[in-house]
Amino acid sequence: MTTSAIPFYDVVQIGYGPVSEIMALSLARQGHKVAIFERWRERYALPRAVCIDHELYRVLSALGMSQQLPAVSHAGPHYKWFNAEWKELLSIDWESESISGGPEVNFVHQPTLEKMFEEVVQARPEVTLNLGWEAVEATQTADYAQLVVRDTESGETRTVRCKYLIGADGANSLVRQAIGSTQEDRGFEADWLVIDVLPNEGVTLDIPPAAQYCNPIRPTTIVPAGIKDGRYFRRWEFMRLPHETAAELEHEHVAWDLLEPWVKRDQATIVRHKVYTFRSLLANTWRKGRMLIAGDAAHVMPPFMGQGMCAGLRDDWNLAWKLDLILKGHADDTLLDTYQPERRPHVSDVIDLSMFLGKIICIPDADKAAERDEAFFSGKVPPPPAFPSLTDGILRRDADGAVQAPAGLLSPHGTVRSGERQGRFDEVVGLGFVLVSRGSAPSLGSSQRAFLDAIGAKRVVVGNIAARGTLIDVDHKYLPYMEQHGIQTMLVRPDFYLYGAVANARDVNGLVDDLAADLKRHGVHVQAEQSEQAPQALAA
Template identity: 80%
Template sequence: MSNPIPFYDVVQIGYGPVSEVMALALARQGRKVAVFERWRERYPLPRAVCIDHELYRVLSALGMSKDLPAVSHEGPMYRWFNAEWKELLAIDWKSESISGGPEVNFVHQPTLEKMFEEQVQACANVEVNLGWEAVEATQTADYVELVVRDFETDERRTVRAKYLIGADGANSLVRQAIGSTQEDRGFEADWLVIDVLPNEGVTLDIPPAAQYCNPARPTTIVPAGIKDGRYYRRWEFMRLPHESREDLEHEHVAWELLSPWVRRDQAVIVRHKVYTFRSLLADTWRKGRMLIAGDAAHVMPPFMGQGMCAGLRDDWNLAWKLNLVLDGKASDSLLDTYQPERRPHVSDVIDLSMYLGKIICIPDAAKAAERDEAFFSGKAPPPPAFPRLTDGILRRDETGEVQAPAGLLSPHGAVRAGQRTGRFDDVVGLGFVLVLRNGASTTQLGARQKEFLEALDAKHVVIAAQGEKTPAAALIDVDDKFIPFMQEHGIDSMIVRPDFYLYGAVAGSGDLNELVDDLAADLERHGVSFESAAHFVTA
């Protein structure tokens, strides 16, 4: 008698940071997950070097808030200079963010991934299979089937799951299986990436974070994270038209390029390799029970440090939707909102990264001089604003347009509840949250709306400024994050989605029931309904 084919809630291909965090998010929901990764050992060298405030909040929500400070450090001012070291542009990565803490934190990716891996290993419901290559993915109306092979022995196995997530990189098998093509956004440049570990006691006289936009050799200088109390540094040098990739990959060439900044007796080279920076965006992110995330769905230039961040946003967006679907509280049409929400957002991030890339990737002196003049005269267009959500589960007006401030990332910071002070997510919990500026607004909620919020397991809290006369149960806005945000946008009440984006908001308590009804209607369109019982039924 043959062995039965193993069945999981979700199977994932790939075991990089995007897959690790996806597995952890699903495990926290109680899902049975299997991960298959071709390589037996984790890639030991850094690639990504930073996470922004939004993803710092996400990782904290997944249980890593105590560990993150040890594996990350605050980002510095990010400056762009011309060949004469005159500033063209500055991005303040250390400024206070809407999520609390700095806009950007730098990380040493292998150390960060080790933290992810330890979190996953503590989850008994996640099975990690290293050394198994995905060979073929197919699906039926009821399940997805994946064939994998042992990379060393060629042994084959078949597994099934309700859903398959391909976090399997730029050459994704799953992207091919769903028949997705890629849009090439037109950016392509070869850069030599060098990671350096300064010797003990060595302090390098270099900018904390900079783009040296010198046409003679466009150069990036940024932190590369912290490991065991020691700070790594990264240099990236653009390949010039007359050079070959092979020329740049010689170690003596790496030291020659580093020579203005660091000597051989001051540091060791941890890695030097030429990478091609590109801008690619998959056209289809889901087909039936198969989905893609991370580099399988999008590839971008690194100049905003958003490559890994974008993949982790994919995870967080998918996680709350899969939670409703796998619990039987929504039809899988809810997953149809994944691409409309994530693709335009990441497309805008690619545009922002390309905008910055086009500033530095100029090896021609005359064109660089034109660029410099445009910035110094104020004629250069400013960087695009960081994007918001523009489609999907967002409140709309009567014309069907997304109604501001829906789609904005919600504020986050420390709040006080009675004698307890902590991060909002820790004090309130995760999921849908109704945030009220006025305690009297709670009296406006109708019985049907209360029932819906209970069925959705939504929290509702009253937020108040410090020193303000408030109901005893109100949360005090210790970090002054919520009240200024709500005042700026004229908000009395707002609903925050599980991924921390605003579903919608209203200016007066009299509109509160309509706001809740709109969310109910939006979810009902994806198979969720609430009728009279305080639980969901699948429509």
């Protein structure tokens, strides 16, 4: 094959799971040419992940799926942890109103969710999908990344090149190996039998909506498993005990024996039963040159917070706006140096939170379980850590270099009204950088206005009183949030996190200048004098 015959793409992705699908969609919507290579010819038909949190529900809506999501998801219930006597140890309110609007967590049937993803992705002409092609070698030069793939049936090999290669290729990632990344093992490891069940038509099961039954005789998880065609799936997970083998747990009669207290054979169908090893692994290097990793290739965690897929989709959303600027020539690839510092600490905290919860239930010893129960009931156990925010990267800092609160917090999302138009903030305002002010517009200098225009930033005012240029805070999301954090004006990044905020309108120009300096420091080229043409080009 001659060099000229080698296909060249903006981005090549290995793997075709949800992380790869959403990465491809995010890039394709911005006009970038993407090729995906997946070794399997048929999609894995069984569910794995069962929920998406409010932040990712907002992301998927922003990517054009707001109308389809309600049909493939349902609000999560209270998530409760019980001891062997069904006394409550811990409760996590998944059905409460979130900062992003809607419940904290929505449950999904992953094959149905992925089918929706696939339909949206395959409608994009920018995406070339190659099923049945296994990635066998990944290399790079200063000018391109190169991937060799092999047809799993014929053995034929092909070579493709790209500006960037993303390994969304799972826990055994070829790309992670190619960039020489080691993994940090946080030490959590437990085998669990996962059983997905579809109750028969008309059957109502007398079970907790979502629970961890922390019984040392058999630690058990009971949670929703999503909806398909109006029917709700359920999931049970049973911890493998020390005297058992994984192989014996995978017999169907064993699955039914374990399910017996909860659901009878004539009440439901087992959709899947398989033993999985829950681990806690975190890659030490997420990028080398033109190669990057995302999703399970970068991190693996216990499932007790339902954050495995969510963490991978956050990787996508963080990368998408940065790659867009680079691929359009508006930034150097040094901007990608912020990917790992922003995502790794965040997902590290999520892993720690998942392990904190996992260690509550993964106790097959009666005496240790009794000690755990006493610690909870006596108040000796601290509450679970708060869900993390960004702590590094493109965030406003003080004179000493420390991140300046409230930078790094996730911004709110709610319904707003402008004149006769009412809708969700992202739909009304649009995506990209947004300068949000409370009550009245700040006085911006000409250079600050030119810079905001050059990066395509929207400038909005939120309030309770209808006035020209003011968005009415219909859901009361923005004003209480800004009051709580002492914010008069906040600068929101394209991935919905706060770059920074000020308490006084007179400090807004300094906030904008800091963002300009930070973006320049990280390789973003801003031509403020071309502001009339630049906003559309730079908008994320």
